[in-house]
Amino acid sequence: ESAEAEEVMREVLDLDRRIHGEGHANVAVSHNNLGELLRMVGRYDEAREQHLLALEIKQAALGPDHPDTAVSLNNLAQLLNQMGDLVGAEEMYQRSLTVREKLYPPEDPRLIMGLNNLAVLHCNQKQYFAAQQYLERILKILYATKGPGDAHTLQTVDSLAWVLSSQSNPAKALSLLQDHVTAVHTALGPKHPAQLPAMCGIAALLIELAERKGEVLRGGGDGKLFAAHRSSASQSVEEVEKLRELTHQMLGVSHISPDVDTVKVGEALVNLGGILEGIGMRDEAEALVRRVVECISQQHGSASPHLLPALGLLSSLLLDQDPKQALETKRTQLAINTAAMGGASESTGTICSELAELLEMQGYMAEALDYRRKTAAVCEAHLCEDDPALEAATQALAHSLEELGRNSEAEVVLTRLAEVSTACRGENDERTSMVLNRHAVVMKRQGKYVEAEALFTQALLMLEEAENVSVEGNRPKRDHVNYAIVLNNVAGLYDEQGRHQEAEKMHRKALGTYERYYGPNHPFVATSLNNLAVLWNEQGEFAKAKIHHRKALAIRRGIDPVNLEEVAMSLNNLAMVLIQTNELNEAEALSRECLDIAAQVYGKERLEYINFLGNYGLILKASGNIAKARHYIERAIQQLEEQGVASTHVWMFKFKNALAT
Numbered sequence: 275e276s277a278e279a280e281e282v283m284r285e286v287l288d289l290d291r292r293i294h295g296e297g298h299a300n301v302a303v304s305h306n307n308l309g310e311l312l313r314m315v316g317r318y319d320e321a322r323e324q325h326l327l328a329l330e331i332k333q334a335a336l337g338p339d340h341p342d343t344a345v346s347l348n349n350l351a352q353l354l355n356q357m358g359d360l361v362g363a364e365e366m367y368q369r370s371l372t373v374r375e376k377l378y379p380p381e382d383p384r385l386i387m388g389l390n391n392l393a394v395l396h397c398n399q400k401q402y403f404a405a406q407q408y409l410e411r412i413l414k415i416l417y418a419t420k421g422p423g424d425a426h427t428l429q430t431v432d433s434l435a436w437v438l439s440s441q442s443n444p445a446k447a448l449s450l451l452q453d454h455v456t457a458v459h460t461a462l463g464p465k466h467p468a469q470l471p472a473m474c475g476i477a478a479l480l481i482e483l484a485e486r487k488g489e490v491l492r493g494g495g496d497g498k499l500f501a502a503h504r505s506s507a508s509q510s511v512e513e514v515e516k517l518r519e520l521t522h523q524m525l526g527v528s529h530i531s532p533d534v535d536t537v538k539v540g541e542a543l544v545n546l547g548g549i550l551e552g553i554g555m556r557d558e559a560e561a562l563v564r565r566v567v568e569c570i571s572q573q574h575g576s577a578s579p580h581l582l583p584a585l586g587l588l589s590s591l592l593l594d595q596d597p598k599q600a601l602e603t604k605r606t607q608l609a610i611n612t613a614a615m616g617g618a619s620e621s622t623g624t625i626c627s628e629l630a631e632l633l634e635m636q637g638y639m640a641e642a643l644d645y646r647r648k649t650a651a652v653c654e655a656h657l658c659e660d661d662p663a664l665e666a667a668t669q670a671l672a673h674s675l676e677e678l679g680r681n682s683e684a685e686v687v688l689t690r691l692a693e694v695s696t697a698c699r700g701e702n703d704e705r706t707s708m709v710l711n712r713h714a715v716v717m718k719r720q721g722k723y724v725e726a727e728a729l730f731t732q733a734l735l736m737l738e739e740a741e742n743v744s745v746e747g748n749r750p751k752r753d754h755v756n757y758a759i760v761l762n763n764v765a766g767l768y769d770e771q772g773r774h775q776e777a778e779k780m781h782r783k784a785l786g787t788y789e790r791y792y793g794p795n796h797p798f799v800a801t802s803l804n805n806l807a808v809l810w811n812e813q814g815e816f817a818k819a820k821i822h823h824r825k826a827l828a829i830r831r832g833i834d835p836v837n838l839e840e841v842a843m844s845l846n847n848l849a850m851v852l853i854q855t856n857e858l859n860e861a862e863a864l865s866r867e868c869l870d871i872a873a874q875v876y877g878k879e880r881l882e883y884i885n886f887l888g889n890y891g892l893i894l895k896a897s898g899n900i901a902k903a904r905h906y907i908e909r910a911i912q913q914l915e916e917q918g919v920a921s922t923h924v925w926m927f928k929f930k931n932a933l934a935t
Contacts, residue, residue, distance in 0.1 A: 283308045302331035325350040344373040381419035402441045409434040422457040423468035448479045474542040521558040540566040560591045579614040623652025637879025640918030646671040660698035679920035688713040707736035758784040800829040816854045823848040842871040858897045865890045884913045888929045
């Protein structure tokens with residue numbers, strides 16, 4: 275409707291000219307209004323012409339020091355700033371400020387606005403020292419007239435701290451924020467929430483200062499913090515203790531006050547909580563975020579969308595200690611987001627994906643599948659076909675279907691994904707090759723060996739030709755990893771077809787690739803050793819299988835940090851081979867250790883744990899402890915059924931067959 279508005283404004287301008295004459299102040303107002311409209315629609319040259327006319331008339335009719343003249347100077351400055359004429363903009367802002375300084379007392383909002391405009395202009399040009407001068411003037415005025423608890427004061431403190439940090443002067447920024455906290459204590463009391471934004475800034479600066487000393491703070495396995503450089507350890511402890519003390523002070527502050535925006539304070543605290551989580555202070559982070567949830571719920575209600583960031587972080591913080599509560603928190607976040615944004619919004623899709631991951635981690639595979647479908651549907655509605663986020667959502671959906679043994683459905687999903695990837699990225703793209711690899715795995719699981727081999731072969735050729743060199747050439751490690759992954763999968767295909775020599779050749783080729791590029795003790799090497807051991811176990815070469823499983827387990831135990839999931843897998847695989855060599859006492863001990871680790875890292879509802887549980891039953895059966903074996907195998911079958919695992923799934927078949935015999 276801008277064209278109609280412009281027509282009306284031009285009519286008003288003509289009318290003012292006829293009534294008042296060209297040099298009247300009312301005509302200047304009409305020029306100004308028309309200039310603002312033209313600025314808003316991007317017609318900058320025409321807008322500048324109107325603003326210059328308005329300024330010229332006001333200076334002649336009202337004088338250079340009139341308030342309306344200052345307004346025109348300010349409006350022209352804004353326009354020049356948008357046009358990229360920063361020198362001209364600064365001149366006009368400065369002239370406007372000079373007029374206002376003559377007209378108004380220091381606390382007048384129009385004078386403060388003029389100072390702020392110049393501060394922002396200099397910040398945008400990275401002229402931080404000049405911006406600092408204006409912000410310090412503003413802050414001095416606000417402290418004297420509004421006090422430390424005023425919203426404009428808080429914003430100015432935050433802006434000035436940022437400008438000081440941008441000049442590589444975090445110590446001065448820290449001093450500013452600490453002085454502000456002291457001012458709040460003096461004027462408003464030690465528990466007033468106006469100090470919280472500054473406290474959050476102090477916490478971030480403490481971490482920055484520690485890092486500037488060479489102390490990259492990291493979370494230790496025991497929940498404590500340490501410095502990357504031992505020479506700075508005492509300084510690191512000092513910074514961390516300051517941070518810990520500050521966090522406890524923040525928890526003692528009232529987060530609700532009628533003159534403080536709880537939502538903005540909550541955002542600052544949630545951001546700080548994320549920082550604390552990242553450096554290992556999870557307990558402090560959780561306490562802060564819980565306070566945010568409590569305060570926002572009290573002020574805005576328990577279904578307020580303002581809770582969404584805090585609930586997301588709280589779910590993450592709870593995951594290790596209380597996974598069920600983490601899951602319920604994520605459900606609450608989804609319910610609030612869906613009510614506020616709708617079930618088809620991108621944010622709802624993101625939270626559905628996070629919820630699906632939590633459900634999978636806790637073994638609720640059937641329910642996770644529902645949310646994987648929702649995520650994929652949302653991504654498909656909002657994203658282009660070749661968007662990586664859509665591909666990731668589709669891959670996750672296919673994986674969820676595979677986990678439940680619904681391979682024919684996974685095949686449909688992956689067929690479509692392969693078509694899209696080939697069309698969008700071409701036939702020699704690495705990501706396309708790995709989509710084909712996944713597709714081939716699903717075909718193999720359905721016994722469609724010819725189709726699977728064709729897809730695997732196509733994927734291998736793509737990886738070899740991606741950079742127009744052979745796999746032995748000088749290519750990034752990532753490419754070699756993917757090539758070895760496909761080789762291992764081809765080996766599995768050959769093994770299922772009884773083509774054992776070809777399978778062994780592929781496994782050895784993959785192992786050689788890993789050892790060449792990663793050394794003999796890398797996790798990838800352990801994976802290849804494990805795959806060779808599985809192959810020999812299936813061929814009845816149990817001595818070879820046992821040796822390679824022990825090697826894989828030794829590598830996995832020796833990796834720092836240790837991957838407990840991989841260790842559990844090696845323990846399980848070695849235990850199953852020891853059944854065949856009649857080393858049943860060691861097999862039972864390894865299986866119990868495997869179960870203990872799996873309960874810790876997966877939880878007892880995950881499919882991996884259920885498989886290990888059933889395998890422990892198989893070991894007890896081999897040892898002659900039939901009653902106890904039946905108990906564990908029946909439990910595994912029941913839990914698989916509760917998780918919605920198909921009756922044709924290999925684990926289900928294995929355990930039911932064991933019961934039958």
